[in-house]
Amino acid sequence: MENRERMDVDVLFVGGGAACLSGALHLMKKIAKHNELVESGKVQGETLKDPMIVLLEKGAEIGAHSLSGAVMDPAALKELVPDYEAQGAPIEHIVRKEALYYLTSASRFHSPFIPPPLENRGGLVVSLARFNRWLGGLVAESGCEIFPGFPGVEILYDGNRVIGVRTGDKGVDK
Ligand SMILES: Cc1cc2nc3c(=O)[nH]c(=O)nc-3n(C[C@H](O)[C@H](O)[C@H](O)COP(=O)(O)OP(=O)(O)OC[C@H]3O[C@@H](n4cnc5c(N)ncnc54)[C@H](O)[C@@H]3O)c2cc1C
Numbered sequence: 001m002e003n004r005e006r007m008d009v010d011v012l013f014v015g016g017g018a019a020c021l022s023g024a025l026h027l028m029k030k031i032a033k034h035n036e037l038v039e040s041g042k043v044q045g046e047t048l049k050d051p052m053i054v055l056l057e058k059g060a061e062i063g064a065h066s067l068s069g070a071v072m073d074p075a076a077l078k079e080l081v082p083d084y085e086a087q088g089a090p091i092e093h094i095v096r097k098e099a100l101y102y103l104t105s106a107s108r109f110h111s112p113f114i115p116p117p118l119e120n121r122g123g124l125v126v127s128l129a130r131f132n133r134w135l136g137g138l139v140a141e142s143g144c145e146i147f148p149g150f151p152g153v154e155i156l157y158d159g160n161r162v163i164g165v166r167t168g169d170k171g172v173d174k
Contacts, residue, residue, distance in 0.1 A: 004166070009054045013144075014152040014165055016057030017066060018128070021135040022080055024055050028142035053144045056167065058151035062136030063129040071095060071123040072131070081138065090134050093125040 011027060013020040031051055037043040059065035077084055085091070098120055100111040140146050152165035 007054070009052045009164075011051070011053045012164060013053075013055040016055055016059070016062040016132065016136060016146065016148065018132060018135065020055055021062070021132060021139050022076065024053060024139045024144045025135070025142055026080060027053060028139070028144050032142075051143075055139065055144055055146045056150045056152055056165070057146065057148045058168075059148060061133070061148045062146065063131075063133035064148070066128040066132045068128050070126050070128050070131075071120045072126050074122070074124050077124070087138065088134065090130040091124045091126060095120045095123045095125060097121075 013024050031048050031053075034043070034045075035047040035049075038045050038047045057065075074084075077089070081087060081089070098114060100114050100118060102109045102111065136146060151168045153168045154166040155162055156164045156166055
């Protein structure tokens with residue numbers, strides 16, 4: 001058990017939810033942009049060749065542990081993937097009309113207005129599992145290594161500095 005296999009990475013994302021997937025895609029896009037600017041001579045510096053960017057997900061596949069449906073504010077998605085519709089983002093519906101009701105056991109009352117925190121007009125209705133699976137595809141295409149089925153079980157420190165995670169053992173007993 002002492003001689004664990006070890007993989008050195010440049011950047012590690014733990015968890016394949018919307019947050020880490022977006023972070024990984026954003027980073028890969030920034031690296032590609034940097035390399036493009038350096039190669040075209042517009043910026044001085046070195047290109048970052050074959051960076052080892054890794055994302056661990058404990059579920060058997062990306063999206064497997066993303067269980068909720070969601071109404072999503074599209075602002076961040078528009079910045080991250082401006083042509084998300086053309087790229088096949090799994091959007092079920094766009095909220096164009098909404099209503100708020102107060103329900104009692106026998107009746108319902110239509111609210112004359114919708115309080116701002118509950119307003120969703122323009123929001124995207126998605127299945128988070130399907131959405132994350134789609135985003136995971138873009139992340140993989142960008143060159144980031146995705147390892148599903150690998151839970152991070154322990155944070156590894158060097159003094160006060162986080163230096164990585166230990167992944168769960170596999171195949172140790174039946
Ligand atoms: C019932 C419900 C309804 C919601 N409705 C909405 C909504 O309508 N609109 C909206 O905007 N938001 C909604 N949310 C909130 C939204 O789902 C979260 O804000 C969002 O999913 C957070 O994304 P995340 O990537 O930070 O985390 P998560 O989506 O939780 O993803 C974390 C990922 O990391 C993985 N993981 C966790 N621990 C480890 C580990 N140790 N090692 C490896 N992998 C790990 C998990 O398997 C998971 O895939 C809702 C949430 C819930 C629970």
